[in-house]
Amino acid sequence: xxxxxxxxxxxxxxxxxxxxxxxxxxxxxxxxxxxxxxxxxxxxxxxxxxxx
Amino acid sequence: xxxxxxxxxxxxxxxxxxxxxxxxxxxxxxxxxxxxxxxxxxxxxxxxxxxxxxxxxxxxxxxxxxxxxxxxxxxxxxxxxxxxxxxxxxxxxxxxxxxxxxxxxxxxxxxxxxxxxxxxxxxxxxxxxxxxxxxxxxxxxxxxxxxxxxxxxxxxxxxxxxxxxxxxxxxxxxxxxxxxxxxxxxxxxxxxxxxxxxxxxxxxxxxxxxxxxxxxxxxxxxxxxxxxx
Amino acid sequence: xxxxxxxxxxxxxxxxxxxxxxxxxxxxxxxxxxxxxxxxxxxxxxxxxxxxxxxxxxxxxxxxxxxxxxxxxxxxxxxxxxxxxxxxxxxxxxxxxxxxxxxxxxxxxxxxxxxxxxxxxxxxxxxxxxxxxxxxxxxxxxxxxxxxxxxxxxxxxxxxxxxxxxxxxxxxxxxxxxxxxxxxxxxxxxxxxxxxxxxxxxxxxxxxxxxxxxxxxxxxxxxxxxxxxxxxxxxxxxxxxxxxxxxxxxxxxxxx
Amino acid sequence: xxxxxxxxxxxxxxxxxxxxxxxxxxxxxxxxxxxxxxxxxxxxxxxxxxxxxxxxxxxxxxxxxxxxxxxxxxxxxxxxxxxxxxxxxxxxxxxxxxxxxxxxxxxxxxxxxxxxxxxxxxxxxxxxxxxxxxxxxxxxxxxxxxxxxxxxxxxxxxxxxxxxxxxxxxxxxxxxxxxxxxxxxxxxxxxxxxxxxxxxxxxxxxxxxxxxxxxxxxxxxxxxxxxxxxxxxxxx
Numbered sequence: 001x002x003x004x005x006x007x008x009x010x011x012x013x014x015x016x017x018x019x020x021x022x023x024x025x026x027x028x029x030x031x032x033x034x035x036x037x038x039x040x041x042x043x044x045x046x047x048x049x050x051x052x
Numbered sequence: 053x054x055x056x057x058x059x060x061x062x063x064x065x066x067x068x069x070x071x072x073x074x075x076x077x078x079x080x081x082x083x084x085x086x087x088x089x090x091x092x093x094x095x096x097x098x099x100x101x102x103x104x105x106x107x108x109x110x111x112x113x114x115x116x117x118x119x120x121x122x123x124x125x126x127x128x129x130x131x132x133x134x135x136x137x138x139x140x141x142x143x144x145x146x147x148x149x150x151x152x153x154x155x156x157x158x159x160x161x162x163x164x165x166x167x168x169x170x171x172x173x174x175x176x177x178x179x180x181x182x183x184x185x186x187x188x189x190x191x192x193x194x195x196x197x198x199x200x201x202x203x204x205x206x207x208x209x210x211x212x213x214x215x216x217x218x219x220x221x222x223x224x225x226x227x228x229x230x231x232x233x234x235x236x237x238x239x240x241x242x243x244x245x246x247x248x249x250x251x252x253x254x255x256x257x258x259x260x261x262x263x264x265x266x267x268x269x270x271x272x273x274x275x276x277x278x279x280x281x
Numbered sequence: 282x283x284x285x286x287x288x289x290x291x292x293x294x295x296x297x298x299x300x301x302x303x304x305x306x307x308x309x310x311x312x313x314x315x316x317x318x319x320x321x322x323x324x325x326x327x328x329x330x331x332x333x334x335x336x337x338x339x340x341x342x343x344x345x346x347x348x349x350x351x352x353x354x355x356x357x358x359x360x361x362x363x364x365x366x367x368x369x370x371x372x373x374x375x376x377x378x379x380x381x382x383x384x385x386x387x388x389x390x391x392x393x394x395x396x397x398x399x400x401x402x403x404x405x406x407x408x409x410x411x412x413x414x415x416x417x418x419x420x421x422x423x424x425x426x427x428x429x430x431x432x433x434x435x436x437x438x439x440x441x442x443x444x445x446x447x448x449x450x451x452x453x454x455x456x457x458x459x460x461x462x463x464x465x466x467x468x469x470x471x472x473x474x475x476x477x478x479x480x481x482x483x484x485x486x487x488x489x490x491x492x493x494x495x496x497x498x499x500x501x502x503x504x505x506x507x508x509x510x511x512x513x514x515x516x517x518x519x520x521x522x523x524x525x526x527x528x529x530x531x532x533x534x535x536x537x
Numbered sequence: 538x539x540x541x542x543x544x545x546x547x548x549x550x551x552x553x554x555x556x557x558x559x560x561x562x563x564x565x566x567x568x569x570x571x572x573x574x575x576x577x578x579x580x581x582x583x584x585x586x587x588x589x590x591x592x593x594x595x596x597x598x599x600x601x602x603x604x605x606x607x608x609x610x611x612x613x614x615x616x617x618x619x620x621x622x623x624x625x626x627x628x629x630x631x632x633x634x635x636x637x638x639x640x641x642x643x644x645x646x647x648x649x650x651x652x653x654x655x656x657x658x659x660x661x662x663x664x665x666x667x668x669x670x671x672x673x674x675x676x677x678x679x680x681x682x683x684x685x686x687x688x689x690x691x692x693x694x695x696x697x698x699x700x701x702x703x704x705x706x707x708x709x710x711x712x713x714x715x716x717x718x719x720x721x722x723x724x725x726x727x728x729x730x731x732x733x734x735x736x737x738x739x740x741x742x743x744x745x746x747x748x749x750x751x752x753x754x755x756x757x758x759x760x761x762x763x764x765x766x767x768x769x770x771x772x773x
Contacts, residue, residue, distance in 0.1 A: 204689075232701075256703075259696070271689075274605070
């Protein structure tokens with residue numbers, strides 16, 4: 001691969017990961033601001049009563 | 053006024069308790085040393101019969117064996133507290149968390165030093181390495197290395213004791229943290245065996261000592277998080 | 282049950298003293314499940330309280346929180362007026378806990394276990410041996426003082442754990458299922474201790490689902506179901522609705 | 538779409554624009570380096586990422602100390618934000634290091650470069666941090682355990698760097714001339730401007746990511762606590 005190939009791979013990889021993370025963050029935040037799940041419903045969780 | 057038991061008395065009590073129990077069953081000292089020796093032996097297979105290659109790799113293999121066997125030591129000593137809920141009672145005594153931590157670190161030390169005392173000669177024999185002249189430097193490296201490992205190992209064994217998947221978690225958390233200890237110890241050992249001037253070995257020992265002090269201090273300061281339910 | 286403060290008061294103790302135990306909305310969750318859901322109780326010094334309920338009702342969780350072994354998710358705990366959650370170290374010296382587990386070291390002998398406990402509790406060195414001796418004698422375990430605990434039966438282990446509790450002079454005694462694995466003579470021994478504690482004004486909280494086998498005077502009994510207070514009974518109980526306009530204190534004789 | 542506060546949205550837009558421009562500048566405007574050729578363009582984003590990776594973990598440890606002292610959930614939310622964003626930049630740093638290493642050193646992974654080795658250990662330490670968080674259910678205990686791990690990791694990093702740097706000092710003469718010049722190439726004007734340009738863009742992005750991740754962590758803590766309160770029936 002030519003040097004330019006590595007440069008592109010570097011920038012595409014990094015900028016891509018930053019954009020992906022930013023989008024993931026925005027999506028999670030949007031979900032949080034959406035109407036909250038039915039209140040009082042504790043998280044379905046199968047851990048036993050005693051802490052692990 | 054809450055009388056907090058004096059730190060020294062706590063350290064001696066905790067270490068003494070572990071020693072008395074473990075020396076009575078003698079399972080830990082023998083088991084760990086045997087495991088270390090077997091590891092060294094297996095490493096010999098892995099790196100092939102070439103004596104020069106083995107001798108060159110000896111310091112690294114010695115310290116890898118020490119660390120792997122060392123993990124058995126700190127895990128076993130933590131298991132004493134996990135069994136029968138003893139750790140919970142330990143947290144209820146009016147004693148400083150740091151003192152309890154230093155007690156557990158002190159408890160681990162002799163077992164780790166014993167490991168060194170067994171694995172060093174084993175390395176000399178299995179990998180045909182001359183350790184005679186370098187003995188003082190090697191002993192110093194093992195002492196400082198063991199102390200650092202006891203400090204970090206005790207903390208993480210405690211932290212992961214009540215966590216899910218703790219068997220995986222302990223090495224996963226511990227190994228990256230002791231990377232500098234492993235590096236410094238191996239370099240000091242290489243320098244010692246190569247008969248380099250003591251100043252060369254001393255610089256690595258200095259780094260080891262710095263690591264030990266920093267980790268013991270942070271460990272003692274944050275051990276409360278381990279005992280807290 | 283409405284959100285109420287349950288008073289448990291032994292005969293003759295004025296209500297104004299800081300309560301031995303006072304909780305407000307005490308709650309604890311594990312994972313998603315509620316182990317204890319909003320318990321508000323006030324226990325006066327010297328009272329003996331029974332906490333009943335089936336397995337998983339929250340008895341052990343309550344006791345572990347009162348012993349400062351477990352942090353509540355919500356709510357407050359005041360022991361003798363001191364915040365046990367914020368400053369546990371200030372209340373720990375006065376608490377004696379016989380936990381669900383006996384918390385002993387198998388490879389150590391009974392006296393070695395007690396020596397460790399005494400030293401860690403800060404008992405002055407000269408007093409350590411005599412106290413171990415009296416404690417072991419009190420639980421009738423003197424003969425096996427130098428045997429490894431690992432070889433003990435469950436009942437013997439609980440007796441040693443009880444002896445550990447007797448080393449100090451706790452003002453608050455917490456007994457989690459004390460009757461489990463105890464033989465008849467051990468139950469009598471426990472009754473004797475309960476009477477002794479009552480006499481010394483020591484507050485006792487017992488978590489048990491076999492309440493009837495204890496003969497000692499009980500001032501109040503709290504029935505827990507799924508981490509919440511279902512019923513209260515007993516002579517010293519005075520249910521007080523928030524605002525505490527009045528305190529119905531019916532105090533018949535101790536025998537119940 | 539959630540209406541993030543205006544300044545935060547502006548910060549986000551500014552970050553995108555600045556990084557875009559810095560990338561364009563670094564790739565097309567700056568002349569190729571004398572001995573490294575185009576590969577040298579990777580250094581701008583490599584150095585910018587590395588600074589933010591280390592900086593984040595220092596702040597994660599500081600926030601963790603704050604949690605252990607004041608037990609305020611804000612500190613835990615901040616520690617999580619710094620650690621997670623720190624991991625993102627650590628991965629970027631390592632990826633850039635490898636992409637730069639292949640053309641210049643001939644290998645994707647050079648043990649000779651102390652910064653690369655240190656950064657890799659950094660990643661291992663903070664993946665451990667995130668794993669400890671994931672394996673603990675109770676929010677308070679999760680914060681407390683994670684705080685200890687973050688502090689120990691942060692304290693460990695300088696020692697890791699020293700030991701690796703001293704260790705590297707023993708390996709002289711890789712195939713491409715003196716490592717010193719390659720690792721810190723003489724800084725012609727254009728290189729410095731490109732680096733500062735990218736650095737400024739990444740600072741903006743980093744700030745935006747931290748703020749957003751902090752907000753998310755705070756909302757998650759509130760939701761978790763609300764669920765617990767609801768389950769217990771204790772008034773909020």
